Amino acid sequence: MQKLLFLFLVLISTYSSIYSQQKALTNNQTAFDVLFIGNSLTYTNNLPELVKEYAISKNIAITTNMIAFPNYSIQDHWNDGQVQKLISSKTYDFVIIQQGPSSQPDGRNMLINYGKKYTRLCKLIEAKLCYFMVWPSLHYYYTFDGVIKNHTDAAAINNSILLPVGTAWKAYSDTAKNNEYYGDDGFHPSLKGSEIAAKVIVDHLLKQ
Template sequence: MNKLLTLMFIVLSAFACSNDQENTEIDENIGILFIGNSLTYFNDLPILVKERVEAQGKEVVVKMVAKPNYAIVDHWADGEVQPLISSKAYDYVIIQQGPSSQSDGRQMLIESGKLYSDLCKQNNAKLCYFMVWPSISNYGTFDGVIKNHTDAAAMNNAILLPVGEVWKEYIDTTNNLDYYGPDGFHPSVKGSEVAADVIVQHLFN
């Protein structure tokens, strides 16, 4: 009888260890939530990020909530993103809106960003600011774009993803506008690929 009990204990222990290993594997998945507008969904930026992260041998799940012309305050008002953040399924929450070089855009980045920051902290997620770029016709506002995103990320203790800064350095150095698509605002495939590279570099390298 003792031998039978011992055998059952060994089997149950092995089963428990197996379940622990499975749970560990699930926990190792990285969750990234993208919240933005067409600058995010053009060329499916989340998938480009996913491909690069998985190329590093990491497991990642991405989800995108992006609508045309939306700012982060609009997403907050809709109420769709709060349950997603509160689900604790996402390690990183990447927020994105338009260039935001002017005072109203700056205010939204800071004040609405604080709402996201507080909710992320409550759910063990890291808030990230996806710094974008102005249209070619408004290229002179680029410094304002960079400053306002940089300030908002610092004020809300968030990770800055300086995609716009990388774009500006490339354009100023090469005089090449090929990161822009045909409309002079949305990204070309190359521009989105660079954005994905910058995001992965600042989150995982």
């Protein structure tokens, strides 16, 4: 009986040691595959490349892939059918979805309802879905709180990662009293705006 108890304790100890090692390996991961799905707010200034560059400064290697078209929503991408094939064909660690500001009810519903579809697909490859929170144009700056709320709610409802670029953007713009994160058209990001977006994205991905 004592021998059996001893063997049982040895097995438990061995399993715990292996589990701890596996967990440590996961937590110490230094290379990630990331898929960006979005529109011109993502491809302007080549945000994925800026993400890769900033990650290097953190000693992290990020490989990126991007599917982004002008004025596209996550619903448009889903209806095209390309994202389903792309996600299913490769094992990504993170899938980042982005659409317009989405401060209005239609945009909110799209973030939530289509986010559910992306979430189900990501689970099949054990990837984590991420919401890239953007910003409104200067003309509609007053809708910023709605942008923040709808992205925050959608991420929470779909148990996804929130990348609060818009929150950081608004905090800086309100405090500094300037609009240097905006490009000349008052909507697309300046290079500095995209660099800040890259920093927020990487910092929040590495927290996971």
